[in-house]
Amino acid sequence: MKIRVLGGYGSEGQGQRPSAFLVDDSTLIDAGTVGGALTGAEQLAVEHAVLSHAHLDHTVGLAFMVDTFAMLAQERTIRAHAIAPVVETLSTHVFNDALWPNFRNIPSPDAPVLSLHIMPELKETTIGRLRVIAVPVSHTVPTTGFVVHDGETGFVYSGDTGPTEQLWQVARQIKAVKALIVETAFPNRMDWLARASKHLTPDLLRREMDKMPPDVPVWVYHIKPQLYEETVEELARIDSARIHVLEQGKTYQI
Numbered sequence: 001m002k003i004r005v006l007g008g009y010g011s012e013g014q015g016q017r018p019s020a021f022l023v024d025d026s027t028l029i030d031a032g033t034v035g036g037a038l039t040g041a042e043q044l045a046v047e048h049a050v051l052s053h054a055h056l057d058h059t060v061g062l063a064f065m066v067d068t069f070a071m072l073a074q075e076r077t078i079r080a081h082a083i084a085p086v087v088e089t090l091s092t093h094v095f096n097d098a099l100w101p102n103f104r105n106i107p108s109p110d111a112p113v114l115s116l117h118i119m120p121e122l123k124e125t126t127i128g129r130l131r132v133i134a135v136p137v138s139h140t141v142p143t144t145g146f147v148v149h150d151g152e153t154g155f156v157y158s159g160d161t162g163p164t165e166q167l168w169q170v171a172r173q174i175k176a177v178k179a180l181i182v183e184t185a186f187p188n189r190m191d192w193l194a195r196a197s198k199h200l201t202p203d204l205l206r207r208e209m210d211k212m213p214p215d216v217p218v219w220v221y222h223i224k225p226q227l228y229e230e231t232v233e234e235l236a237r238i239d240s241a242r243i244h245v246l247e248q249g250k251t252y253q254i
Contacts, residue, residue: 001153003179004251005221006037010185010199011057013225017248018057021157021181022046027128029146029157031080034061035068037249044073048128050119051082052159053143054089062114063094066103069113081117081127083134085142090116119144122170135170137161139198149176153254156213158182160222162198168211177213178254181246183222187230202234209239218243219252 002024007017018032025042028034028049035043049062062080069076082090095102095114103114119125119134121144126132131151134144138161145159145167154176158167160183171177185199194201199222200208209218220243223231235243246252 001150001155001254002251003155003181003254005246005248006061007033008221008223008246008248009228010183010222010224011226016225016228018060019222020058020061023130023148027130028062029148030058030159031062031065032057032060034065036061040068040072043068044076046078049078049080050127050132050146050148051080051086051090052145052157053082053139053141054086054094055141055160058160059090059094063100066114067101070103070106074107074113075111077111077113077115079115079117079127081119081125081132083121083136083142083144084118087116087118089141122166133170133174135167137164137167147171147174147177149174152176153178155179155181155254160185160199162195162200163204163208165211168208168213172213177216179217179219179252180212181219181221182208184220184231184235185222185224187227187234190227202231202238205235205243206238209242220245 004022006020009016019030020032021029026047031049104112124131124133133147137145143159146157148154156171184205186194186201188201188203
């Protein structure tokens with residue numbers, strides 16, 4: 001399984017893109033950035049997008065991506081999957097012909113370039129060639145992490161979350177898990193902001209690691225660009241052998 005880091009930051013900076021991961025060239029896990037990382041042809045190869053929540057740094061790339069589909073491949077549909085509250089937010093507040101065109105009706109309702117699909121929580125769903133379990137996590141809006149696997153290998157994706165429980169309980173039951181992609185947004189001195197916005201700091205991540213499947217690498221993403229060096233230095237002091245900060249543009253194999 002290939003995981004390409006299209007964007008791994010918790011916001012946008014110069015050359016720093018928000019969170020999006022491309023699995024085996026065909027499935028997006030979140031879509032904070034797409035067009036800034038993929039050519040038109042690479043975008044058209046994407047069949048599915050799995051979205052953890054509706055915040056812009058995880059969805060705005062989808063809005064621009066379907067614009068590309070509308071211009072270059074009207075016969076193609078990208079299928080976006082999320083839990084019901086996320087689908088409702090995207091339908092009501094994004095693809096509504098006010099903030100952004102309703103691409104669920106373009107070029108026609110019978111053959112749109114975008115379709116939105118509700119995922120159940122805590123039930124394995126087949127999405128393309130992958131099996132995905134959406135697990136609620138602790139964030140300021142309805143959000144899920146994901147356990148993603150293909151029957152042989154897989155990974156956990158935390159979505160945006162503060163300290164959480166259920167995701168790690170589910171992850172411990174899946175033997176195929178080979179990597180844990182976990183957010184850490186702020187340095188330790190901003191613990192107050194992390195707790196208010198329901199994100200992790202390095203210290204909070206260290207405590208979460210006691211709940212995670214043992215001996216599985218922890219791949220960190222979602223560090224705020226303005227606080228990157230400080231946060232990375234603190235992460236390195238926890239467990240430099242197990243924790244790795246994901247590199248934007250790099251493809252990882254599990």
